[in-house]
Amino acid sequence: MRWEVFRQGKRGDYHKHCGDVHAPDREMATLFAQIQHGRRMTTNSLWVVPSDEVTEIDADDTAFGGRTDKAYRWATTYNVDASFAQEVADSEREQAAVEGGEVGGSDATETSTASGETASDGGDG
Template sequence: MIWEVFRQEDAGDSHTHVGNVHAPDREMALLFAQVQHARRKPTNSLWVASQEEIGEMGAEESAFGGTTNKSYRWAMTYNYEPTAEEVAESESEQAEADRARSGD
């Protein structure tokens, strides 16, 4: 059975996928994951998940959130004078995020 391994370097960090191991059960998978993925790097925790239990969603199915215009939620749609420093920073961050989403 194939087990996918997720590693967390420091407490509070996100777990990231680091590879997989072949093992007959969860306990052996954890042991193999510890040897292969945690022995040389600082590791706070490891997760193993059966490959059969991991679902996948394609790009078209996951695009649900980007189908409607919600620009009214962004500070850049409101033009108040004078612009506070925090608002200017927020506008530039949101404009950059918008460009990244649209692929420009």
């Protein structure tokens, strides 16, 4: 029987496939794996698995996980014409005027005086 061997070099590393061994049972496979693959390099642990228990998941099978491409997060596909840009600029100007205390939209603006009277800038006066 054939057994696949995965080796972890140091604690925290991933286990990587390092080869296989041929043995009649699990105990012998573990012993052969230690001798053949555990002594070559520094080894923290070994996984010894029957070859027929290893399953491959290829690119076609990974579709179950959903999209891994996060392109939908970037606004690169919106079609915006020039009129929209003008609308945004007008809106920003209006917002700045409101935040600055100015009221836009007409040539004559009224301001309140300290006595509560209203003074007009744009009329006959």
